Amino acid sequence: MDNFKYIVRHLVVNISPYLVLSSYILDVVYALFNITNVGRTRAVVLDVHVAFGYMYTSFDIILNTVAIILIMFTRKQDSGVTILLIGRVIHRILFTLWTMFFYFLLDDAFDVGCILILLAAKIRQNKRHEWANLDSWKLELLLLVGRLCMCSIFIVWLDEEASNIFYIISVALLFPLSLGLSCQIFSFLTICAILYHDIFSNQASFVTGWDDSFLSVEYFMVMFSKLGGFLLLSVLGGGKWSIDGFRNRKAEKRDQKSGYRLMKNQTTA
Template sequence: MYICDLRQRKVDVSKFQPLSEQIMVTKIIKGLRREIRPCVLKVMPYFVMSYYFMEVLYSLVNGHLVGRERAIVMDVNDVFGYIYTIFDVLLTMVAICLILGTRKETSGVTLLLIGRVIHRLFFSIWTVFFYFLFNDSLDVGCLLMLIAAKMRMRDQKEWPHMDKSNYELLLLGGRICLSSLFIMWLDESVETEFFSIVSVVLLSLISLGFHCKLFAYLTVISLLYHDVFSNHWSMLFGWNDKLLSIQYFSLLLCKIGGFLMLSELGGGKWSIDGFRNSKGEKRDKKGNYRIVKGQLPT
């Protein structure tokens, strides 16, 4: 009887082994995410800033050419083109230092946006205004996600007691601005109907904030396909000027950085994910209240 009882116990324990293994795998994945998340939020701002750094480097190396081109576009003397180029370089360098080296990333982003507005006023081709609008919206989205990431990393200890309204607005604005990438893809008349469908799906889900973290990762994969493995690869490697190729590659890193920060920070309160999470928290609070109420002495 005792041996039979032991065998029965072994059989019963074996039933729970797959469940315990699943729990262990889940714990390992969560542990890895806890380790990876701070690294992503620390490194991705450098990805975003690499694009602006390469703009500065290109202007410094090819200052004579850049200044003259800008003077021709503005229809002014070459001297004014050089003066504007120096101003643009200094403004961008100060902004990069503020964003990466201090706690005043908001001021740095403001300087970058001021420089971008001035640049668009002087050098935009108004016949393709909407292309520049969506392109700049994508840059703004990356910068907003950068501010949100640095805010989240800096204020971790005080996070539970902080007013998160500005943070939530940053996530909302960043998510919507990043969605302009998919509009540009649709406007390009991409080579496959499947990729057009993917663009529409990603546009809808990320702009609404539905499973934002998952679809941000999928966007990074789509971005790599679009910029590296499709017919658009020439924008990265098809230039005679290697420095220009590196600049376009840094633009790819900037986009990847923006979406990876979105994948870690999520859609925020003003999204479908945030709405679902708030409903779940309310449900849990009600359940806990009922348990406590049921345990009260009568």
């Protein structure tokens, strides 16, 4: 049983990063093969010369490609995440519909949370020397901020005014995960909720209801990013700054006291 858990954990840690970055990879591939259309579209949206649209699109492709390579294939994940977030901020500033700013803010918060959780997972996996102490406050901060940012998905669901049952489900998942209570269980429940919300609910029309097949593929990639983020969270847990972490510390102290008492009794005897 322990071997099975280890295998599952190993698969999740190795596959989930690709899921988290799948939407970014798709954007790079699509922009690379359709740079003319993408560049012109962005130029029209920004109301600038088409040359600027091509320049920005090329810059965006290079930026995201470098970031993905750094995150996935090197030990400079922090640099890759920084580059990815810089590109995200620039894109959001240029192309945000300010009338929907709140929605875009929550959407970006979730993406940032997934990236931070991915960074934490990569750091643990590679055991970098400067992060050798896995209980360091920096790693715990990544887990805390990443978890809280990922909880923004529930606020988006609440704002959608879906069915009463799904409203209750969103609230029931929001509070435990934001507090870091039983992260593994509630992360798996959230994965089930994502599958229901994105495929089996009234959102199902977004799966195939597009004239452009790319949009359907993009919809799936975004869903895979969500699944990858919560899979990583289920493996990493809430960290020390969570209810789970507090309970684990109490259990460790209790075990230490029990061990100390046992040694003391044996010495006395």
